[in-house]
Amino acid sequence: MFGTSGIRGPVGDAVTAALALSIGRAVATDGAETVVLGRDARESGGFLRDAVAAGCRECGADVIDLGMVATPTVARSIARLDADAGIVVTASHNPPEDNGLKLWTPSGQAFDTDRRDRIAGIVEDESYTFAAWDESGTRRSDDRATAAHTAAVVEAVETDAPIDNLSVVVDVGNGVGSVTAAALGELGVDVTTLNAQPDGSFPGRPSEPTAKTLTTLCRQVEHGDADLGIAHDGDADRMVAVDETGTFVPKDVLLALFARRAVARAGGGVVAAPVDTSRCVDDAIDSFGGRVTRTKVGDVFVAEAATREEVVFGGEPSGAWIWPDETLCPDGSLAAAKLTALVAAEGSLAEQVASVTTYPIQRRSIEVDDKTAVMERVAAKLRDAYDGVTTIDGVRVSTADGWVLVRPSGTQPLIRITAEAETEDVADDLLAATVERVEAARK
Numbered sequence: 001m002f003g004t005s006g007i008r009g010p011v012g013d014a015v016t017a018a019l020a021l022s023i024g025r026a027v028a029t030d031g032a033e034t035v036v037l038g039r040d041a042r043e044s045g046g047f048l049r050d051a052v053a054a055g056c057r058e059c060g061a062d063v064i065d066l067g068m069v070a071t072p073t074v075a076r077s078i079a080r081l082d083a084d085a086g087i088v089v090t091a092s093h094n095p096p097e098d099n100g101l102k103l104w105t106p107s108g109q110a111f112d113t114d115r116r117d118r119i120a121g122i123v124e125d126e127s128y129t130f131a132a133w134d135e136s137g138t139r140r141s142d143d144r145a146t147a148a149h150t151a152a153v154v155e156a157v158e159t160d161a162p163i164d165n166l167s168v169v170v171d172v173g174n175g176v177g178s179v180t181a182a183a184l185g186e187l188g189v190d191v192t193t194l195n196a197q198p199d200g201s202f203p204g205r206p207s208e209p210t211a212k213t214l215t216t217l218c219r220q221v222e223h224g225d226a227d228l229g230i231a232h233d234g235d236a237d238r239m240v241a242v243d244e245t246g247t248f249v250p251k252d253v254l255l256a257l258f259a260r261r262a263v264a265r266a267g268g269g270v271v272a273a274p275v276d277t278s279r280c281v282d283d284a285i286d287s288f289g290g291r292v293t294r295t296k297v298g299d300v301f302v303a304e305a306a307t308r309e310e311v312v313f314g315g316e317p318s319g320a321w322i323w324p325d326e327t328l329c330p331d332g333s334l335a336a337a338k339l340t341a342l343v344a345a346e347g348s349l350a351e352q353v354a355s356v357t358t359y360p361i362q363r364r365s366i367e368v369d370d371k372t373a374v375m376e377r378v379a380a381k382l383r384d385a386y387d388g389v390t391t392i393d394g395v396r397v398s399t400a401d402g403w404v405l406v407r408p409s410g411t412q413p414l415i416r417i418t419a420e421a422e423t424e425d426v427a428d429d430l431l432a433a434t435v436e437r438v439e440a441a442r443k
Contacts, residue, residue: 006110008091008100011044015091015099017051019123023087023101024055026122028137029129030115032056032084036104038066038074038145039089040176040235042200044099048089052101053139056087060131063139068198070176070236073149075108075329080148085111093208093233096201102235108327109307110300146179149333153183156326157337158265163344164188169229169242170336171217173207174199177236179333189340194220200234207234209319211248214240222246228349230336237299238319239332241339243349251317252278256285256356258321258335261342262313263290269312272305274298275393276405276418277317280358296393297407303328359402360424362431364417366438371408374415377441378406382434397434404430406438 007023009015027035035056039045045068053063064081066074071088078086086104094100103111103119111119122128131137157163167190170181174195181191194217195204206213209231221229221242229242241249259271259281268289273281274297282292293311295301299320306314306324314322320330323338343349368374379395388398394407394416402421409416417434421427 006100006102008094008098010097011099015044015048015101017047020048020051020089020101021055022123023103023119024052025059025128026055026119027085027087027103028056028059028061029122029127030118032061034062034064034081034083036064036066036074036077036081036083036086037089038069038071038086040071040091040200041068041174041198042091042096042099042234045089045200048099048101052087052089057137057139058131059129060135060137062137065139065141066145067141067143068176069145070149070179070333071102072108072237072327072329072331072333073145073179075104076149076152076327076331077142077145078104078108079106081142088235090235092235093238095207104329108329109303110329112300112304146182149179150182150186152326153179153331153334153337154186156323156334157187157341159187159341160345163341166190166340166344167192167224167226168340169194169217169220169224169226171205171209171214171229171231172196172236173209173232173234174202174204175207175232175234175236177232177332179236180230180232180336183333183337184340187337187340192220192224192226202234209233209238209240214242214248218242218246218248227343228339230339232332233319236332237330239321239335239339240319241349243353245350247350249349249353250358251319252280253353253356253358255315255317255321256281256283257342257352258315258338259290259313260284260288261338262323263288266312270308270310272302272311272314272322274302274316275390275396275407278359278361278420279403280356283357294390294392294396299330303330359420359422360427361418361420362427363419364431364435365409365414366417366435366442367413368415368442369413371413371415374438374441375406375408378415378438381437381441382406399430402426402430404434406434
């Protein structure tokens, strides 16, 4: 039921009002007495939100409805409103025909594996605890959430250098990330917005912000006088960037910049990042006394690791960034403000990007009939061939001059292979040898 970041899929197929009703019932049955609820701009969000609210109330939980807000706005509001859980109706960066549900705790952390399993079990068994007819939950609205989120972002930004002389272009992507422009504006930054009108059909560009989908933002920054560009996905938990030349910043490099800043300011510490993260992050923080702890792929797992005291930052190259001292929810607006402050303190974003040593990465996907069986056979072959093997998520092999990761797709009948090395030839060789083993394991 739950993927790496909640429930997600086509409306009317994988995601229905009946499913939303069941999730609301299950969260209340699991013990939540007050639930904060929000949605992104997708057309289906209205009836799915109503279904979630009905399920919560039917099982005795009170609902505080924030309306159309960003995912991190909901996550941050749970503690502020003394609630027990938060539910966001969103499909994040997926296309407009999709929708989904994300579940959050008062710390801002997504439901962990155990709690997701409990919710799934309640839904599958239909073991709901319904309230008596006169003890059903209430539903009320709260219109302070966006302002409170904006204030929290402004307060969290370290202004080591003047920030009010910067100019930033923010591509909201027709999503619900208005907090970014508001917070930067309060910090004195000159802000220009693109695709700022919420629209669940995403007419301005696809919801997922990538180098291919951000051509308008890149041109605006390149031909204007902005110091950087920012872009969000539909629910504004993700944030990616464009430097002052209009060049998309590689997401592994952005992770390295955030990690380096966090470790340097803390005087050391641990950075949580998934197993498919580039070694450029390790290199970037090594001289500052930092090290990387690797997690399963998915910001849920990065957040789980970020609960450990020694972790000062967590990030995923998808564009999810977590500062655990602020919130355990990836917060695109916080990341945007942090990056703007970093440019104010350290100068040109393009020059900072150039300061990060990167390595050639090769990727391949292979279609298979039985992912589990193929992975078992591949894992055995890799253990026989290499010493540095870990199985946190798939199989990751570390060599003297590179690494290769083999892991099953979470949604498709594919085995994904990623290889990174100091030279392109070595990366090619690592990839080719691993592809050969996967192909052999298919037979």
